[in-house]
Amino acid sequence: MTFKKGPAVGYLVTLVMGFALAFSASVLADRHNSENRGLPVDEMRMLAEVIDRIKTAYVEEVDDRELIENAIKGMLTGLDPHSDFLPPEAFADLQESTTGQFGGLGIEVTMEDGFVRVVSPIDDTPAFRAGIQAGDLITKLDDTPVQGLSLSEAVELMRGEPGSSITLTVVREGQANPFELTIERAVIRVTSVRSRMLEPGFASVRISSFQQNTAADVVREINRLREEANGELRGLVLDLRNNPGGLLSASVDVSDIFLSDKLVVYTESRIPNNSFRYQSRRQTLLPDLNLVVLINGGSASASEIVAGALQDHKRAVIMGTQSFGKGSVQTIMPLSQDSTALKLTTARYFTPSGTSIQGTGITPDILVDQGSFTAQEVRLSREADLQGALQNGQAAADDAVDNADDGRLRDQDYQMYEALNMLKGLAILKP
CATH class of the missing domain: 2.30.42.10 (PDZ domain)
Structure with a gap:
């Protein structure tokens, strides 16, 4: 089959080549490696020929703009699940x-x-x-x-x-x-931050997504919890389950609440000057509070940044199930026409220890599946049951522990129940 370069094909070659050159110049202008600068002219001609054949032979007439947009979408969606037009x-x-x-x-x-x-x-x-x-x-x-x-x-x-x-x-x-x-x-x-007291001295803060004001909302809720606990907040569960992520900057700011002068995350990109290291500040709100982080298969992206940073620095115990495994960074690149943009994967991010979680996720320190709990009491004989056993000699305590609330938490949210138990253990070991 002979390729006939008619007026339509010539116009489309110019159009497609011009688009590719403009895109290449805007994204890779400062690249010093010249081996990839050349455009595949034969393949660009093939693309133009395909567009020309569609315009002349497709069963229905197709608008030029629609064809070009479909070609752009195909290029991007063929790269990975997150790049898009x-x-x-x-x-x-x-x-x-991103504003909520x-x-x-x-x-x-x-x-x-x-x-x-x-x-x-x-x-x-x-x-x-x-x-x-x-x-x-x-x-x-x-x-x-x-x-x-x-x-x-x-x-x-x-x-x-x-x-x-x-x-x-x-x-x-x-x-x-x-x-x-x-x-x-x-x-x-979206109310991205909620909090509650689990029992005296122990609380949870849930983040459902990472938005512009998430870190400020977390600080506000923690301060409220500390007031409610009369300054005796002994442990906190940071609940990131089913949190799909959001803004990278928000995840760094949330990590900064618990980490002092530590690397939070770093990215690696092919674009020069587009690889970054994100550090927490020297002064932080809660550098020592006992902390458990809950994650599951719905915890992705920014959630995994927070969990990975706190895990690598041994700042928190990570509990729950394996996270989603989205370790790539998407950059929004506005285009010059009609308020359109590219969402393009431009980097991978790594936890402070150098681990990429792309496709694997964060592995909890303690695996806790969500499920129901059925209590089974086995009654064994005790000293007080023995005939003639000595009496205690002290008055019975008036403040017997009421486990009703504990039982409700166990039945409603078993993972949170186990996280609370972990906090109690940490509070004993590290008051």
């Missing part, structure tokens, strides 16, 4: 999500084998209340199959007017058949 609507949605308010279902997702994989539902959102779980695969959005969509296209379909509904077809490990969940969309207002 962001049209104006998706770019605006991404900017909204946006419209939709309330789930963090990624692409896996052509399907949408749920990284984590966000607390107190429609998806959370409907029973969506970390690890679920979404195969259809209403009547639209997910396969063939980009991540941004799938996310766009899940968003919509508050009050409108969407039906998700879900495949879940352990269930033989797919099932459907109909969820009503809502305005998602």
Whole structure:
């Protein structure tokens, strides 16, 4: 087959080559290694020929802009599950999500084998209340199959007017058949930090996502807990379960609350001057408070940065199950046309000990699966049961321990119950 360079092909070659040159110049302008500067002219001609064939022979007429955007999406989605092309609507949605308010279902997702994989539902959102779980695969959005969509296209379909509904077809490990969940969309207002006293002297702070103000919110909640404990806060559970991540800077700031003058995370990139080391400050709020961090398979990205830093510096005991394993950094690169942008994976991040968690995740120091607990009391004879046993001789204590609250925590959240037990042990060993 002969390649005939007609006017349309010549125009498209110029267009595609111009786009590639502009992109190469903006991202790699300061690269000193020249061996990769040349563009594959034959392959660019092939791309232009494919576009020309589509324009002239496809069964329906296709807009030039749509073709070029599809070519860009294909380039990016073929790289990894997190790189993507962001049209104006998706770019605006991404900017909204980092400030803590946006419209939709309330789930963090990624692409896996052509399907949408749920990284984590966000607390107190429609998806959370409907029973969506970390690890679920979404195969259809209403009547639209997910396969063939980009991540941004799938996310766009899940968003919509508050009050409108969407039906998700879900495949879940352990269930033989797919099932459907109909969820009503809502305005998602993410409260990223919550706290509570578990029992006197011991508290938990839950972070559901890392946003601009997360570290300041954590400090506020810890100060409130210390007041509630009359200054006798003896231990804290930092709950990062089902936290899909968020802003890298926020994860560094949260780590800084517990680490003094320590390396938190570092990144390695192919772009010169784009590899960074993030350090905690010398003065920190809680350098010594007994700390347990809870993670699970829905803990990803920024959550893993915090858990990895605290684990490497032996600042906290990490409990729960293996984390998600997203150890890559995405950079948002605004483009010059129509408020569009690229979300491009530009670096890997490493824990302070030099461990990359990409694809493997953080391994807990103590593995605790979430499950139900069934108590079984075995009554053995004691000294007081023996005939003629001596009496104690002291008055019985008036402040007998009431284990009712402890039992409720155990039944409702077994991982948190075990984290509390660990804190009690740490408080005994290190008051």
